[in-house]
Amino acid sequence: MFAGIPLGPLLGGWLLDHFAWGSVFLINVPLTAVGVVAVLFLLPLTPGSGRGRIDFTGIALSAAGLVSLTYGFVHAGEHGWADPVTYGLIGLGAALVAVFCWAQTRVAAPLTDLALFREPRFVWGAVLATVASFALMGLLFVLPQLFQAVQGADALQTGVRLLPLIGGMLVSAKVAERLVAAVGVRAVVAGGFGLLAAGLGWGSTTSPSGGYGATVGWELVIGLATGATLPPLMTMAMGALTEGRSGAGSALIQVLRQVGGTIGVAVLGTVLNSGYRDGVDVGGLPAPVADVVRGSASGAVAVAGQLHRPELAASARAAFTDGMAATLWVCAGLGVAGALLALVFLPGRTAADVQPRESEHDVVAG
Template sequence: MSATTETQTRTTASTNASQAVPASQAPAPRPSEPPDRRRWWTLAVLCLSLLVIVVDTTIVNVAIPTLASDLHVGSTALTWIVDAYTLVFAALLLPAGSLGDRFGRHHALAGGLLIFGAGSLGAALSTTATELIVWRGVMGIGAAFAMPATMAVLTATFTVPAERAKALGIWSAVSGLGVAIGPTAGGWLLQHYSWSAIFAVNLPIIAIALIAGHFLVPPSVAPHRPRLDPVGAVLATAGLGTLTYAIIQASDSGWGSTSTLVRFAAAAVLLAVFAASQLRSDHPMLDLGLFRNARFTSAAVAVMVLFFGLGGYTFVLTQIYQFILGYSPLGAGVRSLPAAVMIMVGAPLGTRVAARFGNRAAITTGMLTAAAGLAFFALASGDTGYAHYLIASAATSLGIGLTMAPAIETVMSSLPPAKTGIGSAVSNTTRNLGTVLGVAVIGSIAATTYTRTMPSGTAGSDSIGAAAAVAHHLPAPAAQALHTTASDAFVHGADLGVIATAAIVLITAVLTFRHLPGKH
């Protein structure tokens, strides 16, 4: 094939992808083969694999005090115990998704779970913080291969649009559920076992998923296997890894510090070089033309913004539950479960709304609901009780649930079959970056406002956790006074961060409504 013909072929494919009608809105095709009768069992295996990966993004957070005591480490090591997983996960998603398209998504899923299991075993047996950080990174490698493979296999398995939309709704509900139940599961395990249990618990789940997957997950390979793009893979890993690292470190170094600006500049350069390499390549790992598709880009941004909000408000809410309202880690986790239930309610509801009124209506409605929940959250004060946060988190989670399945379905239906693995990786990359950015930005606003609001020289003025620890050793009147002052300061900072997030979600909802096509 000549270079001109090849270019025209790629241009035609990109144009067709950008003009594709969402699967939930297109007439059902007539598949050449009847649907696999095992497909719903396949979905169960995919959801189990997804759940164990997503839970691990939050389950470690409740173990931080225990790890600090048992491993005798400071805040820097604790930060990396939490973030090593997220950093490696985010950095490898794009190349891992591309490799799945090339060599088989079912192989990527099984291999990713094996690596994740090995990392979990190593983490459970770790005796030092360094060992634990390394094994958490190994777990991130496994997650990067397995998570996009679950969505790509789902898309290939469910060929009937209505069923695919329903399956994506279930996948989305499990994805949101995993984020919410992590603290609850972690709190229960810590109450009954040592911290190693939060990693060891993964092993039987992975064993079940691997054995069941051998029989129930069908082979899934791109129709035309893409050629490898090693240069693009290295640049994508370096660029996304540097960007994620810059976001993680910005809270400690300061968003305007020289070191932070240098990290963001390095990330921008690496990602720009990656983009240039993809535009020049005759077999790009990521077709940047996809981002000219308003449906694809709008839906991906919607997912990113919502997980920005979810990650950020969950981060501050966990601290409010434990340090201000005084709940134990398990108690805080249990009180987060209603939010998880609302995500599970919202995901299938969003699918039904999309089927009747179109993806644009479902996504916009979900984002407006989430923005309202976040805005209500920001009305809290230092003496606000659990009921207020319950209503706010329930509304926010319902909005996220309503949005997730239609947004992901929009992203995946914009892609040709050969690119579902890399498309899933793009979706998950934006989601992960949104979560990391939400924790960093909202956490930074809350922490900075807290420090500036606390009276100078007050004990525990560096963090709400430190104030809670100091108050524990003071006489009752002094402890109550410190608790009141610290609570007012922290909740005020959290309100500022969350109301800013509500505004971002609201603006994104308006832009999404404008750029996504309506129901045809």
């Protein structure tokens, strides 16, 4: 799993440079097949509740609610927060999620075991892991665009430039394990969130002319912060559960993290797009061309090259970095909030005897 973290962006970038974009999906087919076989024959069975029924109503409600919420935030980025469709979609999604939670208390075999939320260590581990995932996925949405549209990197070079972030995560994940044993999970996670906020604040100062040298430092800091935050949270949350509930707990945490990451991309993408569209200069451009320019910084740079208008490319790069700065400040605010919540709600050194589980490694790979 650890090998896949640095290899994924590199392999994906190489495929995009040499083959059609669909190759990044096709490469996963044989890997998935190997994974299925490995799960069937290598993983031990974990005892569960023995309830084998599938909660189809819960699946439908949760999927519909999350789709509506996510698309509502995406729609806000494209059409603005004043658009009634935006509020309608977000309101509908929130209502469906609320109905889903209510329905889970009324069925014999619920899709989600809400009793897991009675354990405070599990709850705060899951909540704070979701906050961190929200910020991290938003960052991963921003960085490739910075590398390509502003710094002129191709797909493979973009994968290479993500290595400091990934390397920082791998290094600090191991160091954090020892720090938790020494000072407790509260201090380590709060410090990780504080470092995350500092790295994101540093990143907000990036200028269009800074180049990769101005990016690698804060990218590494954010990687170190993430590795010091997510694995201890996962270890604490899973350590609060009995063996029979560990499977359901792990699945629930992963779902919350993925939902947080997805909504993070939608919300932070909205912040980025709003800042970019307000800043890019489309004066004198025909309406169809102006729409392309406002659509993305990459599109604007391509149009500028075709029209031989370097001032348009400069405007697009400056507008993107301004929008990125606003996005990173939002993420930094989440880092500060995470640090405060960790200080208030996480246990101190008394939880340091929780032994690392496999989920600690999954969090970095995921």
